[in-house]
Amino acid sequence: MSAYTYTRKHHISGWDPEDVEAWENGGAQVARRNLLWSIICEHIGFSIWSLFSVMVLFMTPKYGISLDQKFIITATATFVGSCLRIPYTQATAKFGGRNWAIFSAVVLLIPTGLTMMLMMNPGKFGFGWFLFVAALTGLGGGNFASSMTNINAFFPHRHKGWALGLNAGGGNIGVPVIQVIGLIVIWLTTDKAGIVCAIYLVALAFAGIGAAIYMDNLDHQTASYRSMVACLKYRDTWLISLLYIGTFGSFIGFSFAFSQVLALSFKSAGAHNPTLAAAQIAWIGPLLGSITRPIGGKLADRFGGGRITALCFALMIASASILVVAGTVADGHLKHKIETPQLIAFIIGFILLFLISGVGNGSVYKIIPTVFEHKARNNSGLNAAGKIVWSRTMSGALIGIAGAVGGLGGVAINLVLRSSYKQHQSATTAFWIFLAFYVVAGVVTWWFYARREIVLHEQTDTRPAASSDPSAVTA
Template sequence: MARNRTHTITDWDPEDVEAWEAGGSRVARRNLIWSVAAEHVGFSVWSLWSVMVLFMPTDVYGLTLGDKFLIGAVATLAGALLRFPYTMATSFFGGRNWTVFSAVVLLIPVSATIVLLANPGQPLWMYLVCAALTGLGGGNFASSMTNINAFYPQRLKGWALGLNAGGGNLGVPAVQLLGLLVIAWAGDRQPYWVCAFYLVALVIAGIGAALYMDNLAGPGVDLAAMAAAVRNRHTWTISLLYIGTFGSFIGFSFAFGQMLAISFRDQGQTVAEASLHAAQIAFIGPLLGSLSRVWGGRLADRFGGSAVTLVVFLGMIVGAGVLIAGGDSIAACALGFVLLFVLSGLGNGSVYKIIPSVFDAAARALPLDEAGRAAYSRSMSGAVIGIAGAVGGLGGVGINLVLRQSYSATGAATWAFVIFGIFYAVAAVITWRVYLAVPRDRDAERETDRVSATLAS
């Protein structure tokens, strides 16, 4: 392993146990720490509007409940779509370089949010554009995960990817908790303190990445890898599973606070009281979901990603059932959502463990040398991580739109959770059929045959 003064590492091989023990693990850990920091702040910016809507009384800003759900959907959509180009960015620009850029560029939407909230009465499209720009923070996930996937050996990927993603996901409850503190201290008309904090945090994350992270030279995720991943059936199977796990996490993260505020207002509370009480609870779900993601990766390392994912979806069916049966009960709402957040976090970690496992198994049987197998596994895993992350994020868009339609049509969210429960049942069946009922060696063999034919041609 060689490294020059430009923070570029050549000949990186995390599977070399001797090199790993001699210092490779410390290099990987340092990059992981600052990757988590930058991704954490990125997630907070992406989730910024889930908090800002609590500071936006209808009589002041003129936005309806449907408008606020739409703002959340646009932010989620932008973050999901940006994950496609962000997946390839570390290969083109380097993991360190891109992490610095992706942190600094978020100063734009945070500053724009301050300006918008300081000047109420702007047209809806301006809020939607600003929310879309916060989606740049959602794109950080794909580049961060692809980068860390390349730093760690196969035996530690579940833990490393779970920790990286979990630390990033913690940005959601962090911004919501900060919003609660600001509401309690400064009232519901002064959201600027939330944004000001993240202006400082982004600068710190960018400087830390510049000083302590590295670029990896060698094969990565390029257009060829993305094209190969698009043609691979596992990409779309895993993406569908990730819609159910990460889509639920990010979609509910944007919607939970608003739903709680609606419930509190239905009990006769004022808008300010409802916002404060919703903020006191809303951060708990994303917090538990973020923490459980790390354990989802650990459990997947031990029991297999597909087995853990199946249990997760079965549990999420129960969680949706609690919300359906609970009706307008705030206690049932909180219990059902906490269950869904914890399980979706576990599933986020376990689904991502499936990705390197599938392609590592396929690579081992390819007619290539060890370097070629490692390059194939690394590039394909990275590409599928990015694609699945993007498609999974689109699930969050769907959740906000389905909830918006359910409230518009019936005044409640019951039918939305019926739809979610059906989806979780379908995902459980697919997990069982594709990754558990069919022996893994046969599955990998089919993938190997397909790749071998491609290489031969």
């Protein structure tokens, strides 16, 4: 391990994952150990971010929280978590990957403990308290950005896709896991929501201690707000962010809202215990969306990110159409009563949207490096080293921006559903809006990224010498 210095203070100097000899002589083990605990911390962070998607199932009328307030609570958590992805991207460079992983786990003890307090005292705390605590759970949403940035620095380019895919997928699965735990608690106890919080208080302590013992800080992590600002001047930044609203925004938005929509649908259909019925199904969608994310990346590697993303939006249009038709039929019944055929159609439509949005998450992220690599190769003002640096810097910046903006799509989904139920006593209007958005996103994808797919051919000079001229890496 002569390629770098490793101290007992968990600080590594001179880390170079591209050094094959150092990587094979222990570097890989260090990186994988950090990856494992990064996945654990991010996984639990995602669970806490989606905590209120489970808690709303326990909120009976005695809590004094109305239906539209429940949608606002979950939208608040989504909004805060999305916004925090920008500063969290920079945190590992300033404080160290290990240090920030410890902090990000320990700080989540606060909203988890407060949620337990609220749920164990129904009727004693008003809507403002729930809104405040839901905002604090948004801290878990920021974990994704810091975790991905940290792991990106540990692995060589030849293994980044594998490592980042595991990290992202492991985090996303935190959503269905907490929903399964909620299902088990509802099945066993009906109204003991505090048990879910207690489980995660222990899990957070475990993650924080594990990060302190097994994770490391690197001395050369860099992150720049300047690159994010520079990225905003490119049209592709805005277009790709729009597409990510349709894919990741759908995933996280439906993850937060699906259980509520199902509970309302089962109640309308006359189910004996609509909460339990909803909990039995709600976790399936987020699980499928998490599993199919890396599949989207693999398909995009083979067929092109633009083409796969365009196909995803075409399939999402078809899936949303199922919801529209079922909702329209149900609205024609007395008091918008949902019968069994419409209930089955709702479940199928939502499950398909989860499944396809997961594929789209991976394929949209494939477009990002392709676009900026293409721009770099055609920029005559950059030398070989400058093109590589600029392409990677802009791609990293856009990944952070798109991740934050995409999360805001989840906010919009919750707010649109809330408005639809409040004004029309059904979700059909919301389904029409989702359908219209997928049509717009599909057209944008086809026109800018699929109609003439960018094909990058291998270059013979893949490892150019670094230039000493600062202007060489200036776009």
